Amino acid sequence: MKRSTGAAQPAAARPAKTGAGPGRAGDGAPTVISARGLSLTFETDDGPVNALSNVDLEVGRGQFVSFIGPSGCGKTTLLRVIADLEQPTGGTILVNGVAPEQARLNRAYGYVFQAAALYPWRTIENNVALPLEIMGYAATERKERVQRSLDLVNLTGFEKKYPWQLSGGMQQRASIARALAFDADILLMDEPFGALDEIVRDHLNEQLLELWARTNKTICFVTHSIPEAVYLSTRIVVMSPRPGRVTDVIESTLPRERPLEIRESRQFLEIAHRVREGLRAGHSYEE
């Protein structure tokens, strides 16, 4: 039941590779993630749990897709399936045209977990360097990339600190830097700002948009916040629980340039309204 509230950006000169400037494709960009009839049933002691049921999803290169829905509707599960951290029990899914496992072996994505998941025995710079060490980057390039990614999330000067010496928001930014340090063109983010206060969250949202514009990554972003989803996304996927499924897909009509004030615009509020309606429709099944 996909609908679309108008076309997104006109598909300007499509960048062939990452980092090729602001021209970015909305609809019609090459498909990065494509799922058909995706299902996942967890066998638990209390019987089977339908975490995902018949999910169809298309994500084009360079899109920013948000997943929103009530707790337990399978957002995390969907992200984990894309990342090959969970095996679907039905349907098909391709990432970059290959199976998620192959995409994982190709190191196609960076995953930002709900918790920062920094290694406490590593300094911030060494945490960011972790994927680079594993992927066998040379020491000089490692240093350079760590510096660049820390720069992207405004954490320059905190290289030698240990995670416990940083605030929660800074830790989360470090974990984003870690996902940005290597050349994954898909960024999977599971409620990365869930535990942060509004102001920090606004700030990080701005930074994330800026970063997205700069790097041309495809971003899948899970959130509970309607304004956050609307502010960030080119497309919003509304999900509902029991069984977890996609109930609505909303294409954003907002321009790519998004100052924070855009959240007071009519256009923004209309999209937010539609997301809320979608969420409500999903909720009415319950209780």
Next chain:
Amino acid sequence: MRALAQGRTVPVMAVVAVIVLIWYAGTFFLNAPFERDQAARAGREIAFGELLERTMAQERPVLPAPHQVFVELWDTTVNKAVTSRRSLVYHAWVTLSATLLGFAIGTALGILLAIGIVHNRAMDKSVMPWVIASQTVPILAVAPMIIVVLNAIGLSGLLPKALISTYLSFFPVVVGMVKGLRSPEAIHLDLMRTYNASRSQTLWKLRWPAATPFLFTSMKVAVAISLVGAIVGELPTGAVAGLGARLLTGSYYGQTIQIWSALFMAAALAACLVMVVGLAQTMVMRRMGERP
């Protein structure tokens, strides 16, 4: 700092004082029957003052007085050349070298087994029961056999004793390290998976550092138990050298003072060893950025 030191010193000293007092009382009551007996045989009465004095200065007391043990300790450590067979330092060194060798082998063995158990399902199923079973066998019964068998194949001296230490000390290390290597959170392991990290990368970059605190905790137990192993290993060697030999000759000839001083030496050694491991832990954990 001073306040802290005083805060601990006073209670510790108080406890020591109480123990010493109880010990003196015990010395009197345990040694008195012998003196009364002697006096009765000689057909004379013994006054309390004399009784007290004599119970504190017997040559082979049931329980030596603290000062007797202290004098013996002093005499055999400070007043003897460390190379002398009569020096307690010499015997302590003999035991310590076996302890350290056994501890090193035991720790390495324990770590290797734990790595195998964590990475291999078959090992997980098959090895752990044997590891546990090994510790249910009383070491006192096994030690002589190990010594004898190793002697028969030409191994004698340090290594057989060390192997008994190993036998005891690998156990806490295996148990601690299996737990430690399995301690990383699911999310930390998932992260490694998203990087397509190899098993050895996951081991060295995640499991191993996560297991470090567990390793040190089990090493503290292992080093103390290694000392016990080395002493037990010295008992069947015909009492050649080492703290175990001191204990054994002491008991052959009723030299209770010698036994007690050997015991104290062993206790002090154990305390030092555990302390050294603890210090190493503090240093390593600090280098790993542990929150102070």
